[in-house]
Amino acid sequence: MDGIIDRRKHYVEVLSETDVEGRAKPLEVIWDDGTRYKIDRVLDRRQAHSLRTGGTGMRYTVRVAGRDTFLYYEGPRWFVEAKVPPSYLG
Protein backbone atom coordinates (compact mmCIF):
# COMPACT_ATOMS: atom_id res chain seq x y z
CA MET A 1 0.00 0.00 0.00
CA ASP A 2 3.03 2.29 -0.35
CA GLY A 3 2.32 5.79 -1.51
CA ILE A 4 -1.45 5.60 -1.31
CA ILE A 5 -2.69 8.73 0.35
CA ASP A 6 -6.35 8.49 -0.33
CA ARG A 7 -9.02 6.82 -2.39
CA ARG A 8 -11.52 8.40 -4.69
CA LYS A 9 -14.65 7.25 -6.41
CA HIS A 10 -13.79 6.42 -9.98
CA TYR A 11 -16.32 5.30 -12.57
CA VAL A 12 -15.06 2.55 -14.87
CA GLU A 13 -16.12 0.62 -17.90
CA VAL A 14 -17.09 -2.95 -17.03
CA LEU A 15 -17.79 -5.96 -19.17
CA SER A 16 -20.46 -8.04 -17.46
CA GLU A 17 -22.83 -10.90 -17.93
CA THR A 18 -26.44 -10.87 -16.72
CA ASP A 19 -28.28 -14.09 -15.82
CA VAL A 20 -32.00 -14.76 -16.17
CA GLU A 21 -32.56 -13.61 -12.58
CA GLY A 22 -31.12 -10.23 -13.51
CA ARG A 23 -27.94 -10.74 -11.49
CA ALA A 24 -24.93 -9.11 -13.10
CA LYS A 25 -21.56 -10.81 -12.98
CA PRO A 26 -18.62 -8.56 -13.80
CA LEU A 27 -16.03 -10.17 -16.06
CA GLU A 28 -13.56 -7.44 -16.86
CA VAL A 29 -12.76 -3.92 -15.69
CA ILE A 30 -11.51 -1.60 -18.43
CA TRP A 31 -9.41 1.27 -17.15
CA ASP A 32 -9.32 4.77 -18.71
CA ASP A 33 -6.15 3.98 -20.67
CA GLY A 34 -7.75 0.89 -22.18
CA THR A 35 -5.99 -1.65 -19.95
CA ARG A 36 -8.26 -4.62 -19.32
CA TYR A 37 -8.24 -6.28 -15.91
CA LYS A 38 -9.75 -9.73 -15.93
CA ILE A 39 -11.84 -10.64 -12.90
CA ASP A 40 -10.79 -14.12 -11.81
CA ARG A 41 -13.49 -14.66 -9.18
CA VAL A 42 -16.42 -12.90 -7.59
CA LEU A 43 -16.08 -13.71 -3.90
CA ASP A 44 -19.04 -11.82 -2.48
CA ARG A 45 -21.97 -9.73 -3.59
CA ARG A 46 -23.97 -7.53 -1.24
CA GLN A 47 -25.63 -4.14 -0.98
CA ALA A 48 -23.14 -1.87 0.76
CA HIS A 49 -21.93 1.63 1.34
CA SER A 50 -18.39 2.67 0.47
CA LEU A 51 -16.84 4.10 3.61
CA ARG A 52 -13.67 5.09 1.79
CA THR A 53 -15.01 7.04 -1.15
CA GLY A 54 -18.70 7.55 -0.41
CA GLY A 55 -21.55 6.23 -2.48
CA THR A 56 -23.66 3.13 -2.23
CA GLY A 57 -24.62 0.22 -4.44
CA MET A 58 -24.23 -3.51 -5.01
CA ARG A 59 -20.72 -4.26 -3.80
CA TYR A 60 -18.82 -7.08 -5.50
CA THR A 61 -15.71 -8.38 -3.80
CA VAL A 62 -13.64 -9.49 -6.78
CA ARG A 63 -10.25 -11.12 -7.21
CA VAL A 64 -8.07 -9.48 -9.86
CA ALA A 65 -4.56 -10.82 -10.43
CA GLY A 66 -4.53 -12.48 -7.00
CA ARG A 67 -5.70 -9.41 -5.09
CA ASP A 68 -9.13 -8.80 -3.60
CA THR A 69 -10.83 -5.51 -4.25
CA PHE A 70 -14.28 -3.94 -4.33
CA LEU A 71 -16.28 -3.09 -7.41
CA TYR A 72 -19.60 -1.25 -6.93
CA TYR A 73 -22.62 -1.33 -9.19
CA GLU A 74 -24.43 1.94 -8.64
CA GLY A 75 -26.92 1.26 -11.41
CA PRO A 76 -26.41 1.97 -14.26
CA ARG A 77 -22.75 2.77 -13.57
CA TRP A 78 -19.89 0.87 -11.98
CA PHE A 79 -17.26 2.43 -9.77
CA VAL A 80 -14.11 1.43 -7.93
CA GLU A 81 -12.32 2.94 -4.96
CA ALA A 82 -9.34 4.17 -6.96
CA LYS A 83 -6.01 4.73 -5.28
CA VAL A 84 -4.81 8.31 -5.26
CA PRO A 85 -1.00 8.48 -5.64
CA PRO A 86 0.88 11.36 -3.93
CA SER A 87 1.44 13.09 -7.28
CA TYR A 88 -2.30 13.35 -7.84
CA LEU A 89 -2.63 15.70 -4.92
CA GLY A 90 0.35 17.73 -6.10
Next chain:
Amino acid sequence: MDTSRKILHCDMNAFYASVEQAERPELRGRPLVVGGNEELRHGIVLTASYEAKRRGVKTAMALWQARQACPDVVIVPPRYELYRRYSMAARRIYYDYTDLVEPFGPDEAWLDLTGSIHLWGGDVRSVAASISNRIKHELGITCSIGYSWNKIFAKFGSDHDKPDGYMEVLPDNACDLVWKAPVGDLLYVGPATEHKLNHFGIWTIGQLARADPALVRRTLGKPGLVVQAFAQGRDASPVRPLDLAITDTEREVKSVGNGITCPFDVEDVRTARQVVWLMGESVSQRLRQLGLMARTVSATGRDFRTLACHSRQARLDRPSNITTEICSLAASLLVSDWDFRYEKIRAIGVRASNLVPAMRPVQLDIEGVEERRLRQRALDESMDELRHRFGNHAVRRASELLDPRLSGLDPERDHFTHPVSYFA
Protein backbone atom coordinates in the same frame (compact mmCIF):
# COMPACT_ATOMS: atom_id res chain seq x y z
CA MET B 1 -58.12 -0.42 22.35
CA ASP B 2 -56.11 -2.93 20.36
CA THR B 3 -52.55 -2.85 21.64
CA SER B 4 -51.37 -5.99 19.90
CA ARG B 5 -50.26 -4.33 16.67
CA LYS B 6 -46.53 -4.08 16.08
CA ILE B 7 -45.74 -0.87 14.25
CA LEU B 8 -42.35 0.63 13.59
CA HIS B 9 -41.65 4.15 12.44
CA CYS B 10 -38.28 4.60 10.74
CA ASP B 11 -36.93 8.10 10.32
CA MET B 12 -33.63 8.66 8.54
CA ASN B 13 -31.81 11.36 10.48
CA ALA B 14 -31.05 14.72 8.83
CA PHE B 15 -31.73 12.92 5.59
CA TYR B 16 -30.46 15.22 2.82
CA ALA B 17 -27.37 16.20 4.80
CA SER B 18 -26.64 12.59 5.78
CA VAL B 19 -26.88 11.45 2.16
CA GLU B 20 -24.45 14.18 1.09
CA GLN B 21 -22.06 13.07 3.82
CA ALA B 22 -22.42 9.45 2.77
CA GLU B 23 -21.64 10.37 -0.82
CA ARG B 24 -18.78 12.72 -0.03
CA PRO B 25 -16.51 11.48 2.76
CA GLU B 26 -14.72 14.85 2.94
CA LEU B 27 -17.93 16.36 4.36
CA ARG B 28 -18.25 13.86 7.21
CA GLY B 29 -17.93 15.38 10.65
CA ARG B 30 -18.25 18.91 9.29
CA PRO B 31 -21.17 21.28 9.83
CA LEU B 32 -23.12 20.88 6.62
CA VAL B 33 -26.25 22.48 5.25
CA VAL B 34 -28.21 21.47 2.20
CA GLY B 35 -29.71 24.75 1.06
CA GLY B 36 -31.56 26.36 -1.79
CA ASN B 37 -30.04 28.69 -4.34
CA GLU B 38 -29.42 32.12 -2.87
CA GLU B 39 -29.23 33.88 -6.22
CA LEU B 40 -32.69 32.60 -7.05
CA ARG B 41 -33.75 33.66 -3.54
CA HIS B 42 -34.46 30.13 -2.36
CA GLY B 43 -31.72 30.64 0.20
CA ILE B 44 -32.99 28.66 3.17
CA VAL B 45 -31.68 25.66 5.08
CA LEU B 46 -33.43 22.55 3.79
CA THR B 47 -31.55 20.19 6.10
CA ALA B 48 -28.70 20.72 8.52
CA SER B 49 -26.31 17.97 9.61
CA TYR B 50 -26.09 17.20 13.32
CA GLU B 51 -22.74 19.01 13.48
CA ALA B 52 -24.46 22.15 12.16
CA LYS B 53 -27.52 21.71 14.39
CA ARG B 54 -25.28 21.58 17.44
CA ARG B 55 -23.91 24.97 16.42
CA GLY B 56 -27.36 26.50 16.29
CA VAL B 57 -28.33 26.02 12.64
CA LYS B 58 -32.00 25.22 12.23
CA THR B 59 -34.12 23.97 9.35
CA ALA B 60 -35.80 26.76 7.31
CA MET B 61 -33.33 29.38 8.56
CA ALA B 62 -32.04 31.78 5.89
CA LEU B 63 -28.57 30.77 4.71
CA TRP B 64 -27.04 34.04 5.88
CA GLN B 65 -28.35 33.32 9.37
CA ALA B 66 -26.84 29.85 9.20
CA ARG B 67 -23.49 31.39 8.26
CA GLN B 68 -23.78 33.81 11.14
CA ALA B 69 -24.51 31.01 13.60
CA CYS B 70 -21.76 28.82 12.22
CA PRO B 71 -19.16 30.65 10.09
CA ASP B 72 -17.40 27.49 8.82
CA VAL B 73 -20.61 25.80 7.67
CA VAL B 74 -20.42 24.08 4.28
CA ILE B 75 -23.45 24.78 2.08
CA VAL B 76 -24.29 22.44 -0.78
CA PRO B 77 -27.19 22.53 -3.26
CA PRO B 78 -29.81 19.78 -3.07
CA ARG B 79 -29.60 16.74 -5.37
CA TYR B 80 -33.12 15.35 -5.26
CA GLU B 81 -32.46 12.53 -7.69
CA LEU B 82 -29.79 11.20 -5.35
CA TYR B 83 -32.06 11.46 -2.29
CA ARG B 84 -34.78 9.63 -4.16
CA ARG B 85 -32.34 6.80 -4.88
CA TYR B 86 -31.42 6.49 -1.19
CA SER B 87 -35.08 6.68 -0.22
CA MET B 88 -35.93 3.82 -2.57
CA ALA B 89 -32.97 1.77 -1.31
CA ALA B 90 -34.17 2.21 2.29
CA ARG B 91 -37.65 1.17 1.31
CA ARG B 92 -36.30 -1.97 -0.35
CA ILE B 93 -34.74 -2.86 3.01
CA TYR B 94 -38.10 -2.35 4.77
CA TYR B 95 -39.78 -4.62 2.24
CA ASP B 96 -37.54 -7.47 3.38
CA TYR B 97 -39.39 -7.43 6.72
CA THR B 98 -42.99 -6.71 5.73
CA ASP B 99 -45.07 -5.81 2.72
CA LEU B 100 -46.98 -3.21 4.76
CA VAL B 101 -44.79 -0.14 4.36
CA GLU B 102 -46.28 3.32 4.30
CA PRO B 103 -43.83 6.05 3.30
CA PHE B 104 -44.30 9.45 4.92
CA GLY B 105 -42.17 11.73 2.79
CA PRO B 106 -38.80 10.66 1.38
CA ASP B 107 -37.16 9.96 4.75
CA GLU B 108 -39.82 8.40 6.95
CA ALA B 109 -41.95 5.27 6.82
CA TRP B 110 -44.23 3.16 8.97
CA LEU B 111 -43.86 -0.61 8.92
CA ASP B 112 -46.55 -2.95 10.20
CA LEU B 113 -44.85 -6.09 11.49
CA THR B 114 -47.91 -7.63 13.17
CA GLY B 115 -48.32 -10.37 10.59
CA SER B 116 -44.67 -11.03 9.79
CA ILE B 117 -42.87 -10.75 13.13
CA HIS B 118 -43.09 -14.52 13.78
CA LEU B 119 -40.80 -15.01 10.78
CA TRP B 120 -38.14 -13.05 12.63
CA GLY B 121 -38.37 -14.85 15.96
CA GLY B 122 -41.09 -12.60 17.34
CA ASP B 123 -38.66 -10.03 18.67
CA VAL B 124 -39.36 -6.51 17.43
CA ARG B 125 -36.26 -5.07 19.03
CA SER B 126 -33.97 -7.36 17.03
CA VAL B 127 -35.79 -6.54 13.79
CA ALA B 128 -35.37 -2.82 14.51
CA ALA B 129 -31.69 -3.37 15.23
CA SER B 130 -31.30 -5.30 12.01
CA ILE B 131 -33.03 -2.56 9.95
CA SER B 132 -30.92 0.11 11.58
CA ASN B 133 -27.73 -1.87 10.93
CA ARG B 134 -28.56 -2.50 7.33
CA ILE B 135 -29.32 1.16 6.69
CA LYS B 136 -25.99 2.04 8.25
CA HIS B 137 -23.96 -0.49 6.28
CA GLU B 138 -25.79 -0.45 3.00
CA LEU B 139 -26.51 3.26 2.74
CA GLY B 140 -24.00 4.81 5.11
CA ILE B 141 -26.60 6.85 7.02
CA THR B 142 -28.38 6.45 10.35
CA CYS B 143 -32.03 6.14 11.27
CA SER B 144 -34.11 6.39 14.41
CA ILE B 145 -36.79 3.82 15.01
CA GLY B 146 -39.86 4.03 17.21
CA TYR B 147 -41.99 1.00 18.10
CA SER B 148 -45.54 1.08 19.38
CA TRP B 149 -49.00 -0.34 18.86
CA ASN B 150 -50.10 2.67 16.83
CA LYS B 151 -48.59 4.93 14.20
CA ILE B 152 -48.69 8.12 16.24
CA PHE B 153 -46.75 6.75 19.22
CA ALA B 154 -44.32 4.93 16.91
CA LYS B 155 -43.51 8.27 15.31
CA PHE B 156 -43.21 9.84 18.74
CA GLY B 157 -40.65 7.15 19.62
CA SER B 158 -38.52 7.75 16.55
CA ASP B 159 -38.62 11.52 17.17
CA HIS B 160 -37.38 11.16 20.73
CA ASP B 161 -34.24 9.17 20.33
CA LYS B 162 -32.16 10.86 17.66
CA PRO B 163 -29.85 10.21 15.98
CA ASP B 164 -29.52 6.47 15.50
CA GLY B 165 -31.88 5.54 18.31
CA TYR B 166 -34.61 3.12 19.20
CA MET B 167 -37.54 3.74 21.51
CA GLU B 168 -40.37 1.45 22.52
CA VAL B 169 -43.66 3.04 23.48
CA LEU B 170 -45.73 0.25 25.00
CA PRO B 171 -48.89 0.34 27.14
CA ASP B 172 -46.88 0.04 30.35
CA ASN B 173 -44.50 2.92 29.68
CA ALA B 174 -46.60 5.19 27.43
CA CYS B 175 -47.87 7.27 30.36
CA ASP B 176 -44.35 8.01 31.50
CA LEU B 177 -42.83 8.60 28.10
CA VAL B 178 -45.49 10.22 26.02
CA TRP B 179 -47.81 11.88 28.45
CA LYS B 180 -45.12 13.93 30.14
CA ALA B 181 -43.88 15.37 26.83
CA PRO B 182 -44.98 18.83 25.65
CA VAL B 183 -48.18 18.72 23.64
CA GLY B 184 -46.34 20.13 20.61
CA ASP B 185 -44.40 16.85 20.30
CA LEU B 186 -47.54 15.06 19.14
CA LEU B 187 -47.94 14.59 15.39
CA TYR B 188 -50.30 17.24 13.99
CA VAL B 189 -49.99 19.58 16.92
CA GLY B 190 -48.18 22.47 15.26
CA PRO B 191 -47.18 25.80 16.81
CA ALA B 192 -50.63 27.39 16.29
CA THR B 193 -52.51 24.45 17.84
CA GLU B 194 -49.99 24.25 20.65
CA HIS B 195 -50.48 27.91 21.38
CA LYS B 196 -54.26 27.50 21.53
CA LEU B 197 -54.01 24.49 23.84
CA ASN B 198 -51.50 26.25 26.11
CA HIS B 199 -54.02 29.03 26.42
CA PHE B 200 -56.39 26.55 28.09
CA GLY B 201 -53.73 25.20 30.40
CA ILE B 202 -52.94 22.15 28.28
CA TRP B 203 -49.16 21.87 28.19
CA THR B 204 -48.46 18.15 27.99
CA ILE B 205 -49.78 15.32 25.85
CA GLY B 206 -51.19 13.75 29.03
CA GLN B 207 -53.20 16.86 29.80
CA LEU B 208 -54.62 16.78 26.29
CA ALA B 209 -55.49 13.09 26.67
CA ARG B 210 -57.39 13.76 29.90
CA ALA B 211 -58.97 17.07 28.87
CA ASP B 212 -62.72 17.49 28.60
CA PRO B 213 -63.67 16.52 25.02
CA ALA B 214 -66.17 19.38 24.90
CA LEU B 215 -63.39 21.87 25.61
CA VAL B 216 -61.10 20.30 23.01
CA ARG B 217 -63.85 20.40 20.44
CA ARG B 218 -64.65 24.00 21.22
CA THR B 219 -61.00 24.97 20.94
CA LEU B 220 -59.89 23.00 17.90
CA GLY B 221 -63.10 21.91 16.24
CA LYS B 222 -63.70 18.34 15.13
CA PRO B 223 -60.04 17.62 14.26
CA GLY B 224 -59.33 18.36 17.92
CA LEU B 225 -61.08 15.16 18.93
CA VAL B 226 -58.93 13.20 16.50
CA VAL B 227 -55.79 14.73 17.97
CA GLN B 228 -57.08 13.96 21.47
CA ALA B 229 -57.61 10.33 20.46
CA PHE B 230 -54.00 10.32 19.21
CA ALA B 231 -52.87 11.56 22.62
CA GLN B 232 -54.77 8.71 24.26
CA GLY B 233 -53.10 6.16 22.00
CA ARG B 234 -56.39 5.40 20.32
CA ASP B 235 -55.13 5.60 16.75
CA ALA B 236 -56.37 2.61 14.81
CA SER B 237 -55.39 3.84 11.35
CA PRO B 238 -53.79 1.05 9.35
CA VAL B 239 -50.35 1.18 7.74
CA ARG B 240 -51.37 1.72 4.16
CA PRO B 241 -48.99 0.05 1.73
CA LEU B 242 -48.27 1.86 -1.50
CA ASP B 243 -47.72 0.45 -4.90
CA LEU B 244 -44.17 1.39 -5.73
CA ALA B 245 -44.87 1.02 -9.41
CA ILE B 246 -47.49 3.74 -9.34
CA THR B 247 -46.08 6.45 -7.19
CA ASP B 248 -43.23 7.19 -4.88
CA THR B 249 -44.70 8.75 -1.80
CA GLU B 250 -48.17 9.93 -2.59
CA ARG B 251 -51.22 7.83 -1.77
CA GLU B 252 -54.11 9.31 -3.63
CA VAL B 253 -53.66 12.55 -5.47
CA LYS B 254 -56.02 15.15 -4.03
CA SER B 255 -54.61 18.13 -5.82
CA VAL B 256 -51.75 19.03 -8.10
CA GLY B 257 -49.90 22.25 -7.54
CA ASN B 258 -46.71 24.06 -8.23
CA GLY B 259 -45.26 27.23 -6.81
CA ILE B 260 -42.09 29.19 -7.00
CA THR B 261 -40.29 31.93 -5.17
CA CYS B 262 -39.38 34.15 -8.11
CA PRO B 263 -35.74 35.13 -8.58
CA PHE B 264 -36.99 38.74 -8.50
CA ASP B 265 -40.08 40.55 -7.19
CA VAL B 266 -42.93 40.58 -9.69
CA GLU B 267 -44.13 44.14 -10.11
CA ASP B 268 -46.35 44.17 -13.19
CA VAL B 269 -49.29 42.29 -14.61
CA ARG B 270 -47.42 40.95 -17.61
CA THR B 271 -44.70 39.27 -15.58
CA ALA B 272 -47.26 37.92 -13.12
CA ARG B 273 -49.14 36.35 -16.01
CA GLN B 274 -45.94 34.85 -17.38
CA VAL B 275 -45.06 33.20 -14.08
CA VAL B 276 -48.60 31.90 -13.66
CA TRP B 277 -48.46 30.40 -17.13
CA LEU B 278 -45.16 28.77 -16.35
CA MET B 279 -46.55 27.20 -13.17
CA GLY B 280 -49.94 26.41 -14.71
CA GLU B 281 -48.31 24.70 -17.64
CA SER B 282 -46.46 22.28 -15.38
CA VAL B 283 -49.60 21.70 -13.31
CA SER B 284 -51.68 20.83 -16.36
CA GLN B 285 -48.87 18.71 -17.73
CA ARG B 286 -48.82 16.70 -14.51
CA LEU B 287 -52.60 16.40 -14.52
CA ARG B 288 -52.39 14.87 -17.99
CA GLN B 289 -49.62 12.51 -16.90
CA LEU B 290 -51.77 11.35 -13.99
CA GLY B 291 -54.82 10.97 -16.22
CA LEU B 292 -56.82 13.51 -14.23
CA MET B 293 -58.84 16.66 -14.80
CA ALA B 294 -59.48 19.46 -12.33
CA ARG B 295 -62.72 21.22 -11.50
CA THR B 296 -61.19 23.93 -9.33
CA VAL B 297 -58.18 26.15 -9.90
CA SER B 298 -56.53 28.35 -7.32
CA ALA B 299 -53.77 30.93 -7.56
CA THR B 300 -51.66 32.16 -4.67
CA GLY B 301 -49.35 35.13 -4.37
CA ARG B 302 -47.01 36.00 -1.52
CA ASP B 303 -46.53 39.65 -0.70
CA PHE B 304 -42.89 40.77 -0.99
CA ARG B 305 -42.99 42.83 2.18
CA THR B 306 -45.24 41.05 4.66
CA LEU B 307 -44.70 37.55 3.18
CA ALA B 308 -48.44 37.01 3.66
CA CYS B 309 -50.16 34.73 1.15
CA HIS B 310 -53.31 35.68 -0.71
CA SER B 311 -55.12 32.80 -2.33
CA ARG B 312 -58.15 32.76 -4.58
CA GLN B 313 -59.96 29.93 -6.22
CA ALA B 314 -62.67 29.44 -8.81
CA ARG B 315 -64.41 26.60 -10.56
CA LEU B 316 -63.81 25.84 -14.20
CA ASP B 317 -66.89 25.67 -16.43
CA ARG B 318 -66.09 22.05 -17.08
CA PRO B 319 -63.40 19.74 -15.71
CA SER B 320 -60.18 20.30 -17.59
CA ASN B 321 -56.50 19.57 -17.90
CA ILE B 322 -56.03 21.86 -20.90
CA THR B 323 -53.14 24.25 -20.35
CA THR B 324 -54.82 27.36 -21.74
CA GLU B 325 -57.97 26.89 -19.66
CA ILE B 326 -56.14 26.30 -16.39
CA CYS B 327 -53.59 29.03 -16.97
CA SER B 328 -55.99 31.74 -18.09
CA LEU B 329 -58.27 31.14 -15.11
CA ALA B 330 -55.32 31.09 -12.69
CA ALA B 331 -53.85 34.24 -14.25
CA SER B 332 -57.11 36.17 -14.01
CA LEU B 333 -57.55 35.06 -10.38
CA LEU B 334 -54.10 36.26 -9.43
CA VAL B 335 -54.17 39.50 -11.37
CA SER B 336 -57.57 40.50 -9.98
CA ASP B 337 -56.27 40.07 -6.46
CA TRP B 338 -53.20 42.31 -6.66
CA ASP B 339 -52.74 45.99 -7.23
CA PHE B 340 -49.33 46.37 -8.77
CA ARG B 341 -49.24 50.11 -8.13
CA TYR B 342 -48.65 49.40 -4.45
CA GLU B 343 -47.75 45.74 -4.25
CA LYS B 344 -45.17 43.31 -5.52
CA ILE B 345 -45.29 39.52 -5.46
CA ARG B 346 -42.47 37.41 -4.14
CA ALA B 347 -43.83 33.93 -4.75
CA ILE B 348 -46.54 32.57 -7.02
CA GLY B 349 -48.35 29.25 -6.94
CA VAL B 350 -51.01 27.52 -9.00
CA ARG B 351 -53.05 24.57 -7.76
CA ALA B 352 -55.64 22.37 -9.42
CA SER B 353 -58.01 20.45 -7.14
CA ASN B 354 -61.35 18.71 -7.06
CA LEU B 355 -59.96 16.11 -9.42
CA VAL B 356 -61.84 13.68 -11.63
CA PRO B 357 -60.54 10.97 -13.98
CA ALA B 358 -59.76 12.27 -17.46
CA MET B 359 -61.28 9.23 -19.11
CA ARG B 360 -64.98 9.92 -18.82
CA PRO B 361 -67.82 10.61 -21.20
CA VAL B 362 -68.01 14.16 -22.51
CA GLN B 363 -71.21 15.99 -23.30
CA LEU B 364 -70.92 17.48 -26.78
CA ASP B 365 -72.63 20.76 -27.67
CA ILE B 366 -73.92 22.42 -30.80
CA GLU B 367 -71.71 25.52 -30.55
CA GLY B 368 -68.60 23.47 -31.23
CA VAL B 369 -66.87 24.43 -27.97
CA GLU B 370 -66.03 20.83 -27.26
CA GLU B 371 -64.54 20.46 -30.72
CA ARG B 372 -62.17 23.37 -30.06
CA ARG B 373 -61.26 21.82 -26.74
CA LEU B 374 -60.44 18.54 -28.45
CA ARG B 375 -58.03 20.39 -30.73
CA GLN B 376 -56.45 22.11 -27.71
CA ARG B 377 -56.09 18.78 -26.01
CA ALA B 378 -54.40 17.27 -29.06
CA LEU B 379 -52.00 20.22 -29.13
CA ASP B 380 -51.19 19.76 -25.44
CA GLU B 381 -50.60 16.07 -25.95
CA SER B 382 -48.21 16.72 -28.83
CA MET B 383 -46.27 19.19 -26.71
CA ASP B 384 -46.12 16.67 -23.83
CA GLU B 385 -44.77 14.10 -26.24
CA LEU B 386 -42.09 16.48 -27.52
CA ARG B 387 -41.11 17.41 -23.97
CA HIS B 388 -41.01 13.78 -22.96
CA ARG B 389 -38.66 12.96 -25.79
CA PHE B 390 -36.47 16.05 -25.93
CA GLY B 391 -36.71 17.60 -22.45
CA ASN B 392 -38.92 20.26 -20.92
CA HIS B 393 -37.24 23.09 -22.76
CA ALA B 394 -37.89 21.57 -26.19
CA VAL B 395 -41.14 23.48 -26.67
CA ARG B 396 -41.75 26.73 -24.86
CA ARG B 397 -44.30 29.47 -24.87
CA ALA B 398 -43.26 32.72 -26.47
CA SER B 399 -44.19 34.49 -23.24
CA GLU B 400 -41.39 32.62 -21.47
CA LEU B 401 -38.85 34.06 -23.84
CA LEU B 402 -39.92 37.65 -23.20
CA ASP B 403 -38.15 37.69 -19.89
CA PRO B 404 -34.74 36.01 -19.85
CA ARG B 405 -34.95 35.79 -16.06
CA LEU B 406 -37.76 33.27 -16.40
CA SER B 407 -36.27 31.12 -19.10
CA GLY B 408 -33.96 29.18 -16.77
CA LEU B 409 -36.82 27.87 -14.64
CA ASP B 410 -37.97 24.34 -15.17
CA PRO B 411 -40.89 23.78 -12.81
CA GLU B 412 -41.77 20.30 -14.02
CA ARG B 413 -38.30 18.89 -13.49
CA ASP B 414 -37.76 20.64 -10.18
CA HIS B 415 -40.93 19.24 -8.71
CA PHE B 416 -40.46 16.91 -5.74
CA THR B 417 -43.12 15.12 -3.73
CA HIS B 418 -43.23 15.95 -0.05
CA PRO B 419 -45.09 14.34 2.86
CA VAL B 420 -48.77 14.14 2.30
CA SER B 421 -51.24 14.76 5.06
CA TYR B 422 -51.95 11.98 7.49
CA PHE B 423 -55.62 12.72 7.08
CA ALA B 424 -55.52 12.43 3.29
